[in-house]
Amino acid sequence: MIELKTPAEIQRMHVAGRFVAEVLSEVGRLADVGVNLLDLEHHVRGMIERRGAESCYWDYAPSFGRGPFRNVICLSVNDAVLHGLPHNYTLRDGDVLSADLAVSVDGWVADSARTVVVGTAAEEDLRIIRATEEALEAAIEVARPGNRLGDISAAIWAVARDYGYPVNTEFGGHGIGRTMHEELHVSNKGRAGRGLTLRPGLTLALEPWFARTTDRIVYDADGWTIRSADGSRTAHSEHTIAITEDAPLVLTRRESENPATRADSASRLSAKDA
Ligand code: MG
Ligand code: MG
Numbered sequence: 299m300i301e302l303k304t305p306a307e308i309q310r311m312h313v314a315g316r317f318v319a320e321v322l323s324e325v326g327r328l329a330d331v332g333v334n335l336l337d338l339e340h341h342v343r344g345m346i347e348r349r350g351a352e353s354c355y356w357d358y359a360p361s362f363g364r365g366p367f368r369n370v371i372c373l374s375v376n377d378a379v380l381h382g383l384p385h386n387y388t389l390r391d392g393d394v395l396s397a398d399l400a401v402s403v404d405g406w407v408a409d410s411a412r413t414v415v416v417g418t419a420a421e422e423d424l425r426i427i428r429a430t431e432e433a434l435e436a437a438i439e440v441a442r443p444g445n446r447l448g449d450i451s452a453a454i455w456a457v458a459r460d461y462g463y464p465v466n467t468e469f470g471g472h473g474i475g476r477t478m479h480e481e482l483h484v485s486n487k488g489r490a491g492r493g494l495t496l497r498p499g500l501t502l503a504l505e506p507w508f509a510r511t512t513d514r515i516v517y518d519a520d521g522w523t524i525r526s527a528d529g530s531r532t533a534h535s536e537h538t539i540a541i542t543e544d545a546p547l548v549l550t551r552r553e554s555e556n557p558a559t560r561a562d563s564a565s566r567l568s569a570k571d572a
Contacts, residue, residue: 299481300473300480300481300482300494300500301473301475301476301480302497302498302499302500303475303499303500303501303540304499305542307406307475308499308501308540308542308547308549310403310404310405310406311406311407311408311474311475311501311538311540311549312408312540312547312549313403313404313406314351314401314402314403314404314406314407314408314549315408315410315538315548315549315550315551316549316550317349317351317401317403317408318399318400318401318408318409318410318538318550319410319550319551319552319553320345320552321342321345321346321371321399321401322397322399322410322411322412322550322552323552323553323554324341324342324345325338325342325371325397325399325412325414326397326412326414326552326554328341329389329395329397329414329416330389330416330417331389331390331391331416331417332388332389333388333389333416334386334387334388334389335373335375335384335385335386335387335388335389336384336385336386338371338373338384339369339370339371339373339384342370342371342399343370346370346401349403350403351401351402351403352401352402352403353370353371353400353401353402354400354401354402354407354409354477354478355367355369355370355371355372355400356368356369356370358478362517362521363381363521363522367383367522369383369384370399370401371384371397371398371399372384372396372397372398372399372411372522373395373396373397374395374396374397374398374523374524374532374534375387375389375393375394375395375396376393376394376531376532377509377525377526377529377530377531377532378396378518378523378524378525378532379396379507379509379515379524379525379526379532379533379534380396380398380469380507380515380523380524380534381398381522381523381524382396382398382522382523382524383518383520383522383523385520389416389417390416390417391416391417391418392415392416392417392418392419392420392423393415393416393417394413394414394415394416394423394427394531394532394533395413395414395415395416396411396412396413396507396532396533396534397411397412397413397414398410398411398534398536399411400478402478405476406475406476407474407475407476407477407478407538408474408538408549408550409474409478409503409505409536409538409550410503410536410537410538410550411505411507411534411535411536412534412535412536412552413427413430413532413533413534413535414427415427422510422531423531423533425461426461426463426508426510426531426532426533427533427535429457429458429461429463429506429508429533430506430507430508430533430534430535431535432457433453433454433457433458433486433506433508433535434454434504434505434506434535434536434537436453436454436456436457437450437453437454437471437504437506438504438537438539438546438548439453439546440453441496441502441504441539441541441546442496442541442545442546443496443497443498443541443542443543444495444496445495445496446490446491446492446493446494446495446496447482447484447488447492447493447494447496448488448489448490448491448492448493449490449491449496450471450484450488450496450502450504451470451484451485451486451487451488451489451493452488452489452490453490454486454487454504454506455486455487455488457506458486458487458506458508461508463508463509463510464508464509464511464512464513465486465487465508465513466486466507466509466513466514466515467485467486467487467513468515469507469515469524470483470484470485470486470505471483471484471485471486471502471503471504471505471536472484472502472503473500473501473502473503474501474502474503474538475501482494482502484502484503484504484505486505486506486507496541497541498541498542498543499540499541499542500540500541501538501539501540501541501549502538502539502541503536503537503538503539504536504537504539505534505535505536505537506534506535506536507532507533507534507535508532508533509526509527509528509530509531509532510526510530510531510532511526511528511530512526512527512528512530514526514527514528515527536550537549537550537551538550
């Protein structure tokens, strides 16, 4: 059953969302050359404990994992893109780091992910990060009452196509609320005008992720970390949003984010030229 949230419940999710945003901002600041993934995970663990929040990843044991997961954040480097298991790895200049975090505060969950470059950025890495961020903003833009779930998928797919990135359909967005994964799968590829009609109170995690030159994935021996099958670099951007009578509400927006600039058509053009 799809549970529509009341405005009061959405406000409670927003509390969780603000905390997730704060942690991901901190991860972005800390991710630097010479930093070990285990130390980064430990730092986030401390933030979650001090906040009295609960990690949605700790003890998470889905069918595909060699679970249970004993970390509070997913950290995926370079060709790794989803469910990256924090391990003894020291970040190097030019690495691409995707951080994905879901926590529960007072029984309500928010889930968000971002990708950053460590040290010196290669233009092609910035480009794929920008593509996932633009796809996310395009998806949020159409998350309005009366539109369909397929409009969200189509919006993500259109940006991927513009950039020339293939889209994997095995992992995508999802319903969210009292738990990390609620009913509804939001594919990153789909047709406009199809699927569920969006209604106020619907809360979703939208999460475009792309690999540069493949839509296929492979799993590490750890049973968690998912990589691009051809080793090409990847990026992942995710926000938890609420559909309202008015504009969609982004519950995990980071203070430093400026979606207006990013959606700017000039930067979009230069990105495509790159
Ligand atoms: Mg996530
Ligand atoms: Mg998610």
